[in-house]
Amino acid sequence: MAFEIPRIPLAEWCDIALDWATEHFSGVTRAISAVIGTGIEEITDFLVGLPPWLVIIAFGLLIWRLTTARIALFSMLGFAFLWNLELWRATMQSLVLVLVSTLFALAIGIPIGIGAALSKRFWRVVAPALDMMQTMPSFVYLIPAIPFFGLGAVSACFATIVFAMPPTIRLTALGILETPSQLVEAADAFGSSRWQKLFKVQLPLAIPTIMAGINQTIMLALSMVVIAAMIGAGGLGGEVWKAIQRLEAGQGFQAGIAIVVLAVILDRITQHIARHMRRDREGV
Amino acid sequence: MTEKRPRIRVHGLTKIFGDEAGAALSLLQAGQNRADILKATGAVVGLQDVSFDVDEGEILIVMGLSGSGKSTCLRCINRLIEPTAGSVLVDDTDVTALSERDLMELRRTRFGMVFQQFALFPHRTILKNVEYGLEIQGVAADRRRDKALAAIETVGLKGWDQHYPSQLSGGMQQRAGLARALALDPDVLLMDEAFSALDPLIRRDMQQELVALQRRLKKTIVFVSHDLDEAIALGGRIVLMKDGRAVQQGTAADFLANPADEYVRRFVEHIDVLGVVTAGDAMRQPAAVKAWHSTAAEALASLTQSGEPVMTVVCHEGRFQGTVDAATLRGAGETELRLLLSDREAFVSGTATLNEAVAKLAAGRGEIAVIGPTGELAGVIANADLVAALARRRSETAH
Numbered sequence: 001m002a003f004e005i006p007r008i009p010l011a012e013w014c015d016i017a018l019d020w021a022t023e024h025f026s027g028v029t030r031a032i033s034a035v036i037g038t039g040i041e042e043i044t045d046f047l048v049g050l051p052p053w054l055v056i057i058a059f060g061l062l063i064w065r066l067t068t069a070r071i072a073l074f075s076m077l078g079f080a081f082l083w084n085l086e087l088w089r090a091t092m093q094s095l096v097l098v099l100v101s102t103l104f105a106l107a108i109g110i111p112i113g114i115g116a117a118l119s120k121r122f123w124r125v126v127a128p129a130l131d132m133m134q135t136m137p138s139f140v141y142l143i144p145a146i147p148f149f150g151l152g153a154v155s156a157c158f159a160t161i162v163f164a165m166p167p168t169i170r171l172t173a174l175g176i177l178e179t180p181s182q183l184v185e186a187a188d189a190f191g192s193s194r195w196q197k198l199f200k201v202q203l204p205l206a207i208p209t210i211m212a213g214i215n216q217t218i219m220l221a222l223s224m225v226v227i228a229a230m231i232g233a234g235g236l237g238g239e240v241w242k243a244i245q246r247l248e249a250g251q252g253f254q255a256g257i258a259i260v261v262l263a264v265i266l267d268r269i270t271q272h273i274a275r276h277m278r279r280d281r282e283g284v
Numbered sequence: 285m286t287e288k289r290p291r292i293r294v295h296g297l298t299k300i301f302g303d304e305a306g307a308a309l310s311l312l313q314a315g316q317n318r319a320d321i322l323k324a325t326g327a328v329v330g331l332q333d334v335s336f337d338v339d340e341g342e343i344l345i346v347m348g349l350s351g352s353g354k355s356t357c358l359r360c361i362n363r364l365i366e367p368t369a370g371s372v373l374v375d376d377t378d379v380t381a382l383s384e385r386d387l388m389e390l391r392r393t394r395f396g397m398v399f400q401q402f403a404l405f406p407h408r409t410i411l412k413n414v415e416y417g418l419e420i421q422g423v424a425a426d427r428r429r430d431k432a433l434a435a436i437e438t439v440g441l442k443g444w445d446q447h448y449p450s451q452l453s454g455g456m457q458q459r460a461g462l463a464r465a466l467a468l469d470p471d472v473l474l475m476d477e478a479f480s481a482l483d484p485l486i487r488r489d490m491q492q493e494l495v496a497l498q499r500r501l502k503k504t505i506v507f508v509s510h511d512l513d514e515a516i517a518l519g520g521r522i523v524l525m526k527d528g529r530a531v532q533q534g535t536a537a538d539f540l541a542n543p544a545d546e547y548v549r550r551f552v553e554h555i556d557v558l559g560v561v562t563a564g565d566a567m568r569q570p571a572a573v574k575a576w577h578s579t580a581a582e583a584l585a586s587l588t589q590s591g592e593p594v595m596t597v598v599c600h601e602g603r604f605q606g607t608v609d610a611a612t613l614r615g616a617g618e619t620e621l622r623l624l625l626s627d628r629e630a631f632v633s634g635t636a637t638l639n640e641a642v643a644k645l646a647a648g649r650g651e652i653a654v655i656g657p658t659g660e661l662a663g664v665i666a667n668a669d670l671v672a673a674l675a676r677r678r679s680e681t682a683h
Contacts, residue, residue, distance in 0.1 A: 186403035188364055190417040190468075191392030200419070204407045 022147045029148040037154045040100055047092045052083045055092075067272040075265045087236065087258045094235035094262065097153060097228065098221045101160035105217050109165040110210065113172025114198070123173065130166040138163045138224060142231050156228030164220035171213025175206025211274035218270055222263050236262065290337035291504040292361065292472065297334040297370035299356050299528075302327030305368050318527060330356045332528040333370070341502040343495075345515040348525030354508045357525065358476050361506060362395045363387055374472065392421050396465025396503075400477035402457045404449040410436065410460045411445035417468040435467035436460070438497070455486035462494075466501070475507045479514065491517040512536065512552065516559050524548060536560045557674060563641045564634035566673035567654040567663030570596050576605055580616035580624060583608065593650035596664060597621050603659040604631050609649055631655050634662050638673065641665055 047055055056079045064072035082091045116123040141162050145155035179202045187197045229237030236259050243252030300308045300321075308327035311320070318329045331353045338344045348354045359365035361372050363379060372379040374394060382390060396417070404413050414432040423431070436445050439459040449457055458478060465473055479487045491514060498505065509515055515522050516536045524532045524539070532544040536552065537560050543549035571590035574583045576597050587595045587610055594607040606625035616624055631653040632641050644652045651666040 180403075182399060182401055182403040183405060185364060186397070186399060186405075187416075189362060189391060189395065189397040189474075190420055190464075191388045191390070192420050193388060196420055200416070201405060205405075 018144050018147070022144075026148055030150065033149040033154040036100070036157065037150075037152060040096055040153045040157070043100075044093050044096045047096065048089050052079075052088050056080055056083070063269055067269055067276075071268050071272055074268065078261045078265045082258050082261060085254060085258060087239065087255065090234065090236045090239050090255070091258060091262060093153075093233075094222075094225050094237065094259070097156060097160070097233060097235060098218060098225065098262075098266070101157045101164060101221045101224075102214070102218050104157070105161045105165040105168055105221070106214060108161070109168035109213075109217070110172050113169040113210075113213075114176065114203075116169065116173040117176035117202075118194075118198070126169065130169060133162055134166045138227055139230070142227070146231060151232045153233050155231050156224070156233030159231075160221045160224040160228060163224055164217045167216035167220065168210070168213040171216070172206065172210050175209030175213075176202045178209070179205050208274055208278035211270065211277055215267065215270040215274060218266050219263065222259065222266065225259060289340075291340045291342075291375060292338040292506070293371075293373040294337070294357075294361065295335045295371050295373070297331050297357065297360055297372065298329075298368050299331040299353070299360060299365060300327050300368045301330050309368055329528050330365075331360065331367070334523075334525070334528075334530045335370075336523050336530060336533060338504055338506055340504055341498075343498060343505040343507055343518050343520035345518060345520050345522045346506060346508045346525060347510065347512065347515050347522050349510055351527075352525040353528040354510075354525045355476055356528075358474055358506060358508045361472075361474060362391055362397065392417065393468070394471050396468050396470035396473045398458070398461045398465050398473065398475045398478040400480055402449070402454075402461045402481070404457055404460055404464070406449055409446050409448055410441065410452070410463075413449065413460055414445075414463045414467045416464060421468075431469075432463075432467050435463040438466060439463045440493070453486075454482050455490060458482060458490065471504060473503045473505045475505060477508055477510065480510065487514070488517065495519060512555055513559070516556070524551065537562075537565075558638040558642060561638050561673060562634065563632045563636045563638065563654045563665060564662065566638060566641070566669055567634070567665050568669055570653075570661070570664040572596060573598060573661065574621055575600060576620065576622035576625070578621050579618045580608075580613045580621065581618060583621055584610065584613040587613065592664075593666060594627070595621070596651075596653055596661065597625055598661050602661055604653045604655050604661045606630070607649065607651070607653070632665075633657075638670065641670065645670065 056076050059079060060072045060076040063075050079091070082088060112126060116126045138159060141159035142155065145158045149155040149158055176198070183201055183205070184197065187201045192200065225233075225235060225237035226240050227237070229235065229241040232238075236255050239255035240252055240259070243249070243255060298309065298312065300312070302308065302325065304325035304327045308321050308325045308329065311324060312329060312332065316324075318332075321327060321329055334353070334357055336344065346354045346357055356365055360367040360370075361374075361379065363372075363382075367380055370380070374390070377390065379387070379390065404410075405416065408416070411429070411432055414435055415428050418428040418431060433445060436442060439462050441456060441459050441463060444452065444456065444460075449460065452460065458481075461478070479490045482490060495518060505520075507518060507520070509518075521533065521535060522539065523530050526547055532539060532548050534542075536555065539548055539552045540555060540557075540560060543552060570592065572583075572587045572592040572594075573596045574586065576599055583595045594609045595613065596607055597605045599605050605622065606628040607630050608621060608624045608626060612624050612626065627648055630644060630648040630651070632644055632655070634654050634656055641652060641654075645665070645667060651664055653661055654663045654665060656662045
């Protein structure tokens with residue numbers, strides 16, 4: 001007779017935990033969902049409601065202000081191309097989803113990153129959680145997201161935030177920790193308090209590194225676009241998803257290329273800002 | 285006269301780095317040496333029972349090679365490094381006993397610090413860097429700006445306030461570092477190898493400027509340096525450190541004359557003697573001196589007999605007036621010396637270094653006068669005396 005080692009009921013535990021959380025919190029999360037969902041819809045509707053050429057010009061001007069004329073021109077061409085492919089609505093949906101998710105990821109991630117840099121104990125809790133967030137297949141986040149936030153953009157947004165936040169947390173913490181020790185010492189020598197040191201020396205010096213984190217977060221958020229489409233987030237991911245279901249290779253590639261174009265535009269802009277800040281800090 | 289009280293008193297300062305500091309401290313107090321303590325506990329003795337005073341308005345130089353504990357010592361004064369034992373008193377405040385909060389307050393108002401690698405904040409303009417300490421104190425923006433601009437002008441950086449540190453040369457960056465410390469108008473300046481990262485020429489300029497500034501500002505300065513020439517240029521008292529201990533305190537000339545041990549002797553061996561020995565040390569009594577109403581004939585006789593290269597002339601009160609050489613005296617008959625005077629500048633003060641004396645000797649006729657504080661003739665130095673003085677020092681320092 002062999003001893004049978006019973007299977008650890010991991011799945012059941014996860015279910016129990018999720019059921020409990022759903023029971024207690026879904027009221028709140030559904031309410032949040034309604035607000036955010038409406039917000040995302042409103043913004044998307046607003047952008048789609050405007051004539052595309054006007055949006056393209058407005059984006060161009062904004063990007064020109066933030067970066068260079070070259071990048072602005074390139075971005076305008078990219079958006080015009082997407083318009084030409086008749087993917088304008090999908091592009092706007094994806095863009096709004098990515099930007100809203102990124103904003104949330106930053107709002108949550110930067111304070112966590114700061115905390116992780118300031119407290120070694122906190123970092124020991126956060127670090128394994130980050131590893132898990134990033135290695136867990138991102139599909140998995142979608143399943144619990146639905147009972148909390150319902151089908152649609154908000155669940156997609158939630159899954160995207162969880163998946164895309166780790167680089168911001170990591171690089172915020174790294175940026176603060178890599179403040180040259182002599183500058184920390186100088187701040188101390190002049191009697192700075194912990195917060196003065198953080199806000200006057202460490203954070204400003206960490207901004208280029210944090211920007212690199214933001215860039216990665218945006219890229220990860222964009223990579224979630226297709227996956228998010230599986231729970232009805234629509235957008236360019238939805239186009240890809242449709243193409244897969246109908247086995248339309250051409251349509252699939254078209255939407256895929258559109259995602260690449262959007263990715264390149266966002267990457268160029270954030271990279272340029274990050275590089276520009278680094279140069280500012282370190283001199284020519 | 286009231287007794288002059290030291291501004292900073294460092295007493296029995298000991299710093300042990302490592303987890304086993306407590307155990308190491310008892311071993312140290314039991315008389316064990318650094319190497320044994322390291323082997324027994326893994327703790328490194330950084331400072332061992334260092335005591336010194338710094339007077340108001342004094343530049344004290346803490347000197348030693350790298351690893352001697354000099355920077356640790358400086359950082360214990362404002363507790364950037366927490367001392368393991370001993371006390372630091374600034375005026376009547378025991379810095380080592382302060383709470384975090386009081387320590388912060390003390391650092392804000394009493395100490396200015398200047399760093400070896402400047403440690404300017406790269407994301408702030410020079411003005412914003414210099415304002416930093418005031419900003420931390422919560423000084424209003426316009427007063428802060430005025431004070432910072434004044435400090436920037438003091439260090440000679442006027443017009444550079446809107447530049448970023450990376451746009452400035454090393455020397456200018458360190459001026460900004462000095463301005464940042466001065467803007468607070470602190471009682472105590474802590475300078476950690478402040479000029480060591482600069483080019484030699486700039487370094488010398490900065491040393492001279494610091495001395496000139498100090499004459500005006502009269503701060504109490506603790507200056508850490510590994511460079512004996514720098515210590516001499518700054519002209520203060522020196523605490524010489526070795527292996528975490530203060531081996532000797534005194535002026536460079538004291539170190540030369542009475543080295544406490546072989547280490548000190550070797551440390552000062554290559555000292556620039558000309559920069560340390562004073563004209564007063566090297567002078568001798570003149571053999572040919574005449575008052576200025578004496579006649580040329582008298583003077584010529586006396587000069588020929590004395591063997592001096594020139595006749596030194598003084599007034600009735602004994603103040604140095606100038607020199608006359610033999611060629612001028614010859615054929616001048618009964619003319620009074622005061623009408624024949626030349627080289628009225630051929631003198632140095634008794635406290636001047638031989639460097640100055642050499643320059644004067646090179647420009648003159650083989651002999652210069654050494655004068656006291658009121659201009660009275662104290663002695664003379666001829667070329668041969670200079671050589672003799674140098675030879676004397678050589679033999680003293682080489683055993």
